[in-house]
Amino acid sequence: MNAVVGRGKCAKAAVGASKMVQAAEHKGCRTSSNSGQASCGSRAGQADLPTEIWEKVKSHPCYSEEAHHHYARMHVAVAPACNIQCNYCNRKYDCANESRPGVVSEKLTPEQAVKKALAVAATIPQMTVLGIAGPGDPLANPEKTFKTFELVAKAAPDIKLCLSTNGLSLPDYVDVIAKSKVDHVTITINMIDPEIGAKIYPWIFFNHRRYTGLDAARVLADRQLLGLEMLSERGILCKVNSVMIPHINDGHLVEVNKAVKSRGAFLHNIMPLISAPEYGTVFGLNGQRGPTAQELKALQDACEGEMNMMRHCRQCRADAVGLLGEDRSAEFTTDRVMKMDVKYDLEMRKAYQDRVEDERAAKAAASKEELGELAGAASEISLLVAVATKGSGLINEHFGHAREFQVYELSTSGTKFVGHRRVDVYCQGGDGEKDRLSTIIRGINDCHAVFVAKIGGSPKSNLIKAGIEPVDQYAHELFEKSVISWFRSYLDRVKSGEIQHVKRGDASIRQKAVISAA
Amino acid sequence: MPFKIIASQCTSCSACEPLCPNVAISEKAGSFVIEPAKCTECIGYFDEPQCVAACPVDNTCVVDTSLARYQAPA
Numbered sequence: 001m002n003a004v005v006g007r008g009k010c011a012k013a014a015v016g017a018s019k020m021v022q023a024a025e026h027k028g029c030r031t032s033s034n035s036g037q038a039s040c041g042s043r044a045g046q047a048d049l050p051t052e053i054w055e056k057v058k059s060h061p062c063y064s065e066e067a068h069h070h071y072a073r074m075h076v077a078v079a080p081a082c083n084i085q086c087n088y089c090n091r092k093y094d095c096a097n098e099s100r101p102g103v104v105s106e107k108l109t110p111e112q113a114v115k116k117a118l119a120v121a122a123t124i125p126q127m128t129v130l131g132i133a134g135p136g137d138p139l140a141n142p143e144k145t146f147k148t149f150e151l152v153a154k155a156a157p158d159i160k161l162c163l164s165t166n167g168l169s170l171p172d173y174v175d176v177i178a179k180s181k182v183d184h185v186t187i188t189i190n191m192i193d194p195e196i197g198a199k200i201y202p203w204i205f206f207n208h209r210r211y212t213g214l215d216a217a218r219v220l221a222d223r224q225l226l227g228l229e230m231l232s233e234r235g236i237l238c239k240v241n242s243v244m245i246p247h248i249n250d251g252h253l254v255e256v257n258k259a260v261k262s263r264g265a266f267l268h269n270i271m272p273l274i275s276a277p278e279y280g281t282v283f284g285l286n287g288q289r290g291p292t293a294q295e296l297k298a299l300q301d302a303c304e305g306e307m308n309m310m311r312h313c314r315q316c317r318a319d320a321v322g323l324l325g326e327d328r329s330a331e332f333t334t335d336r337v338m339k340m341d342v343k344y345d346l347e348m349r350k351a352y353q354d355r356v357e358d359e360r361a362a363k364a365a366a367s368k369e370e371l372g373e374l375a376g377a378a379s380e381i382s383l384l385v386a387v388a389t390k391g392s393g394l395i396n397e398h399f400g401h402a403r404e405f406q407v408y409e410l411s412t413s414g415t416k417f418v419g420h421r422r423v424d425v426y427c428q429g430g431d432g433e434k435d436r437l438s439t440i441i442r443g444i445n446d447c448h449a450v451f452v453a454k455i456g457g458s459p460k461s462n463l464i465k466a467g468i469e470p471v472d473q474y475a476h477e478l479f480e481k482s483v484i485s486w487f488r489s490y491l492d493r494v495k496s497g498e499i500q501h502v503k504r505g506d507a508s509i510r511q512k513a514v515i516s517a518a
Numbered sequence: 519m520p521f522k523i524i525a526s527q528c529t530s531c532s533a534c535e536p537l538c539p540n541v542a543i544s545e546k547a548g549s550f551v552i553e554p555a556k557c558t559e560c561i562g563y564f565d566e567p568q569c570v571a572a573c574p575v576d577n578t579c580v581v582d583t584s585l586a587r588y589q590a591p592a
Contacts, residue, residue, distance in 0.1 A: 081533035082574060091574050107530075136531055143536075207539075208564045210571040366549050 002437045042439050053266075056237055058185050059128040059353065060160060062241060063184060063267060065312045065417055068324045070356045073129040073171035074120050074332075076406050077115035077319040079142045082136035084204040084220065086164050087282035088243055088273055091135065106319075106334055107135070110147040116332055120321055121159065127321075131162040133186075134318035139169035142176070149180040156344055159185070168204055168220055170227025173385070173453070178234045185231055186269075189226055191249050192259045194218040199248050204280070225263060226424040232264025237268040239310065240393050244291050244299060245283070246273070257303040268303060269310035272296050272509045293446055293507035297418055311419045323391055334470050352419070364391045367480035371414050381501055382411035384418060386444040387479045388452045388467075395479045399455035399470070400436075403446055406479070410487040415480055421507065439467050445507040449486065451479060467504065520557035521567060524551040527575050534569035534579065543569065546550035554582060 049057070061068035082091065086510060106468025107114065120127050130152055132138040149161050153391040162184035164179070170187065177185060191197040204216040213221055231238050240260040242253050249256075257268055275283045275289040284286075291299075300309045314324045322328040341355045386405035388397035404423060409416040420445040423436075437459055449469040453476060463470045474482035523534075528549040535543045535550060546590035552569065560567045569579040 072546075080529075080531040081572075082531065083572070085532070085574060136533070140533065205572045206570060208571075209566050424581060 002205050006072060036294065039115060043044060050395040053237070056160075059127065060162070060184060062131075062162075062186075062310070062313070063237065065310070068271070068312050068358065069389075069391055071129070071361060072127040072321070072323045073131060074117065074127055075131050075133045075318050076108055076148060077118060077135055077146050078108050078113050078319075079134055079135050079141035080107045080108055080137040081140045082134070082166075083168050083206070084137070084142040084216075085202050086166075087286075087288075088121055088198055088245070088275065089446050090284075092280065092282045102195040108334065110144055110151055112334055112337070113148045114151040114155055114464050115342070116334070116337045117159065118155060118344045119155055119340045121339045121344055121349065123331070125349045126323075126356060127159070128157075128353070129160045129184075131164060133164040137166050137169070138163045139173050142173060146423075148175055149182060152247075153181050158283055158346060158349060162186070164188070165227075166220070167224030167227045168206060170225075171223055171230055173235065174230040176235060178230070182236065184237045184239065187228055188241040189221075189224045189228075189256055190242050190245070190258060191217065191252060192221050192225065192256055193252060194221060196252050197221055200245065204224070225259065228263045228265060238265045239269055241269045241271060241313075243273050244270050244288060244296060246295065247290050248288075249368055250291065250295070250299060253299060253313045254302055256371060257307055257482055258399065261307040267310050270296065270303065270451050271311050271315055271408075272301050273314055274315060288409065290509055293421065293443075293509050295420070295506075296509060297339060300419075314420070314437055327475055362479055363480070363504045366478050366483070367405070367415075370481040372504070377496075381413050381491065381494065382409060382410055383448040383487075383501075384420065384446050384504070385483050385486070386447045386450040387483065388450070389479060393478050393480065395474050395475050395482055396453050397453045399440075399450070399452040399459055402440075402452070405440075405447075405450065407444070407447060408480075410483060410484055412491075415483060423508070437462055441468070442508045444468065446504045448490075448509070451482060451486070467502075519526055520554035520582050521552055521559065521569060521579050522554070522584075523569070524578050524580065525551075526576040528577060531574060533572045533574065537568035538573075539563040541549050551575055552579075553577070554585065570580065 008175065009270060027037075047245075048210055057063040057067070059067055059071045061071045061073050063209050072106045096212065117130050119427055123125065132145050132148060134279040152161065157186060161180065161182045163182055165188070167187040167189065170185075188199050193204060194217035197220060198213050201216055201220060203210050203212045204220050205211075206223075228240070228477060242249070242255065242256055244250055244253060273283065275288055275290050277284045277287075283353065301312060305311055312324060317327065317329065319329050320327050321332055384407055386407050387395055388399055388402040388405055389395060390397045404420045409418050409420040423440045423443045441463070445466070445468075447468055449471050450463065451471045453472065455470050455472055460470045471486055474486070494501050523543075529550055530545065530550060532545070532550065535545070538552075539560060540556045540558055542553045543550055544553070545551075568580065573579045
């Protein structure tokens, strides 16, 4: 801390962070205290949230797990500069077909970003959120970032604005953020202990100099937590992203969870490290592995009692466009956008979004009904299932076409969304179906069943051999309702002795970037 | 001792540009360049040359030894 004392007002603000901790200790998500469950978290619905919070999150795909099946987001890459270096990031690498944070194919000026936003809004009426997430840090590019927000708010007032930052400059811009009508801010916080931070961040650039080691991590952690407190005080919804890095911060993230919860964070998103040597990151090159599916789930479960967890993050590009599971950025390159004759039609967008709301209401009612029938059953069994979907809450994807599977945990208390598993990684190469199948099986190996619209004979028998039941009789039906119905029959089959319930093993999470929509 | 930016390593992230107290940095053909006549190495402004401290790629903002003053007299 001594290293920064006296270096202007920013440094003093950093020192002040620890004093504010106590004041903020009892704030936080006001809806979660009474039930003991994650009541306002990523899964929360209208009934669980205060009206003003529900209005903010109901159509934000990142802040509401339910909304992400229906609403799309776009990131505009207007912020290329960064002020810190992370060991999981290498800004030099870019590929148009690749999806991971920090990557873009072309950077935009604020004027180009607005044109693009209007083009996307006209083409994808369910696009409700525009975020600035880099590829650097939005607050290391304040002029471009806030100019973009100003222009978008003027041109398309119904689009929600959000930004994602590393938090280093956040305390300096909280008031500007509040004035810019930014509803949601995501801060990436990977540690609160500088000893751990020093293993993740080689340096930061702050107050006109470069800090390294413990000094860097200390300043960063103080600034992040101070920024979070300041946003909470102003009623801006905050999500905290944390990258889970086995043997570095995995155990520590429970502490981070408590710290951010006490400072009013709305949602905590623990993401697996993406680490492959070819991206040239420090972690990739030194063999640092990412977590397995069950390691990630265990940590998310451990934090859930403390706070609301986001489990549907796709770790998308800084210029992603579309629903969270898809990326349509290739349709909206600057060349194409500049040639488009864009007509922003607020009425059309509103009519479309009203239809989406009707669809959501119908889906929620159907799941509730099926859940009611499950209530009579009593069983200790809890298991995971995978669902292939293209969206709208339906089992509507062919097994062989699925780029990812949604994973749900089933028990007699209902369904719980656990996460998604990407299965379309590069490494399949040209070796065809057999490799692809084994990639999928590795990705959903902890599941008892996989729900698909259709599946071929060969993958079907291979899945059964691997101990995963392929289920295609609920094709094109609502998946929450379907998995509960299947689970009821599963429990019946176990009860009658027809099948035996056995525990599944672990599954792997992609270590490589995923390819974009074909 | 003016600095220069090695174009092949520059990611064109623009981090250096607004930090330069001499407004010596601008973007040219997909890379950022330092106008040598304007560069003061930040002496008198900051403890460290700002472009060097902020650049995400090590050894990309370096002292330009190709200038005449670094060449041995003929």
